[in-house]
Amino acid sequence: MQQEVVLALLAKEPSHGYEIRARLRSALGPIGDAMNAGQVYVVLTRLEKAGLVTTESTTTKDSSDRKTYVLTPKGQQRVAEWLTEVSWPRPDLAEFHLKLVAAAAAGLADPLSIVDTQRRELLRRLRDAQRAAMAEEDGAEAGLLLEGIVLRLQADLRWLEACARSWTTRRSTT
Amino acid sequence: MGRLLLIVRLAARDLLRRPAEAALLLLAIAAATTTLTVGLTIHGVASDPYANTREVTAGPDVVATILPDPEGGADPDPAALESIAAADGVTDHSGPFPVAGAALELGERTMDVQAIGRDAEPADVDRPAVTDGDWVRDGGIVVEAAFAEAAGLHVGDPVTLAGREFEVAGIAVTAALVPYPWTSCLVHCMLGEAPEGMRPADGALHDPGTVWLTVADVEEIASAPLSYVMNLKLADPDDAQAFVLAHGEERPGLPNLLSWNHTLEQVTHLERNTQRLLTTGGTLLGILAVASVAVLVGGRMADQTQRVGLLKAAGATPGLVAAVLLAASVTVALLASAVGLVAGRLTAPLFTERAPGLLGAAGEPALTASAVAIVTAVALGVAVVATLVPAVRAARTSTVAALNDAARPPRRIGWLIALSTRLPPALLIALRLAGRRPRRVVLSVASVTVTVSGVVAAMAANAQLAGQPLVDADTETQRLSDVLLVITVMLIALAAVNAVVVTWATVLDARHASAVTRALGATPAQLSAGLSLAQMLPAFAGALLGVGGGLALYTAIDPDEVPMPSTWSLVVLVPGVVIAVAALTAIPALLAARRPVAPSLQAELA
């Protein structure tokens, strides 16, 4: 999980750890449910070490749950920078593409059957994502995330379809 | 100027792209203009010769007769006529002359005649003009020209009159009496068939001709009491009607007066009827043409909305678009009026043959400026009225809508749709199809109403004509029948074309709806029945309205005589029209219903 995400969630006001976790879960929907409970605290500790966040203890017990986390000025600056960054998650197509090329070159496997198997798997994932998306209420934040997953899978499936067409032609011409 | 040229070019191109439709439009309007032209150009067919005859023969202004009382009683007294001769305004007179009814035998045939006794010297008033042979002499009869022609009598023919031998001495023409077969009765006679409830008087002659004998011969052949006739000349001929009103009596035994105006009216009866027939027929055809043009143009407009959109997208204003659309119709209308004027002028002589029984030629058919103006105005009126609504609508459509061809969504008539749910599928389809285009339904009803009105009026006219004496097939009565037939056929033909065109327009317009309906489970039979019924229902309404309208029309034209066409023929007419429409629309309907569903649906995606 990106550190900056947790930082940004503190930008509005100082919060407890569990509050941040709750906000994350609400934004991620069913995906957030699978998240490790402790992960948030790992990130918060790292941020504290980097000097982007400080903690304030509450007057009650000295357990993690009652710590309040606050952005430092350095942290605020980092958040502002992060919001304006335009980097996008890296695609990972090269590995699959090379898998097909290598299999064909070495005669180890039929590229088409690799494509078909991958396609089947992606379709199943698409189905799961779609089901999750439909379970969300209209307008829920998590629904938007799920739609993004669905659309990405759709794009990937289209590319796989193109791969299938291409490798079929390649086979018939050799 | 440039804009005008553009409009004309666009309109011309529009017409040339669809020659069959343009031809159809032309024919529809030309039928009306031709008929109107003939009606407007024939004139003086009988009235001109009559005027001429009156002058040549010193025709009387008033003819006074006194007939014996059929119930018995005293014989007519010619003295009663003398008192009329002494009345104010009478400047001259001839007679009283005796008249007797008798049977004329020529070979095998026997005909009734009224024989007028005349002196050998020409009288001051009413000098019949002898066209062949000589005037009266002992043992000789002079035959009225029209009667001679109809009966086939010539100078020198031996005839038997009331059992006595005579010879035809001559043929003559007079303006005092109406020529055969509408003879002015100087004795009791009956022309044509007796109307219901009227019993002809005993000894009444049937469709008599007129002959002249010497006075002595008339008195000799008379077997019944004589009638007497006197010819009067007035100081002012225009006073004749007033004079008749003042002095005439309808009772037997008292003088019966006839003005020359009345005689003229009888003489020109057929001519006037022909004119009325032609102008009425022309008007009906004109109305029908409006419906035809509206359907053709409206249907074309639907296909043309895209072109309209392109014109507008290229910068044309709504005004220009409407102008182009109107210009095309106006061009056809002008062509049609030219065609009608020429064709009408060429066929007019068919109706102006010489009227027998009168001297002089009939009036030459001539295209007066007013006739040209009227015909052109009618043609333009038809085109403008029929094209105006679609043109304005097309011009008002937003450009985007026109380009997307969404310009004419079907109408929705809620109660009709609800009603149709209670009906079997074919009727459901029919009602909903009709409800999509209410204006087209109105046009269909109007078209059938006008046609059936014309047919019923023609049937009534024919019934009247059938009651007329038809001695010779070549008389004007026959010609009138022919004219009736031609106009009726034109009406029916135009209406039939209308029905087919409307059906096609409906089929094209309902392509998508038909395909969807079939995809949802309607059989081709149900769909084609629906398409046909959608035309048959307006036809039924139109036929009902037309029967009433036709009778009203005929009464309006000829108020004096309203013979009814036989009841059974009227009863048969309405379902007959419906069946005819079903037959006409069956083929387009069947063809449409058999189209494969899938391509029609896919056409909507293209």
Add this chain to the structure above:
Amino acid sequence: MSILSTRGLTKSYGDGESLVRAVDGVDLEVESGETVAIMGPSGCGKSTLLHLVGGLDRASGGEIHLAGRRVDQLTERALARLRRTDVGFVFQAFHLMDELTALENVELPALLAGHSPRAAKARAAELLDRVGLTTKAGALPTTLSGGQRQRVAVARALSNEPVLVLADEPTGNLDSAATLDVLRLFEDLHDAGQTLVIVTHDERIAATADRLITMRDGAFVDETRLTGGSTGNLGALAGLEG
């Protein structure tokens, strides 16, 4: 029980040199309650196949068996009756009648089949409720969104309780949100036991099917069973690693 079965189904256009095989010897078997998706590029013949199965077009060769009856040789009249009782259609372009309200559109098949107006209306109301459009029963199609129109079309397809519903690119004209609505509807139908054959090139629709068939140049080239879960988790798909 096999609801639909075709053997060697072909549809060709033209002849000789210009012969085009839109559908080339297709064998298809659809069990009761199954959802089958047929995918393929444009022009591969999948829509043509659907039209043949639904009786909207005539096959050039092969057999079609529907609900136990052989239907490829039926007359147009019998095919029409088939479309009334056994088959329901959903089209990409919706093909609703613009001058009829949603309710009137849905009740039309029942009326054409000869049911009483009251029964047809009641069934239409029930179906509109099932697709969640009761409030729009009196609306004209032009006032409805694409997704709503397609839902009305689905309701109409169900009017006569068909054994088979055929959908031809049902989400082709719909945006993302409307697609989701229609997807939900198809899932409901599937859960209710309706047999569905869907032609689509939208992978999202295909993913809802029990079986996915890939078609190319008029013939089936691949068949996949999509039952069972996937191996990855959603979090990984979202990029939430570690």
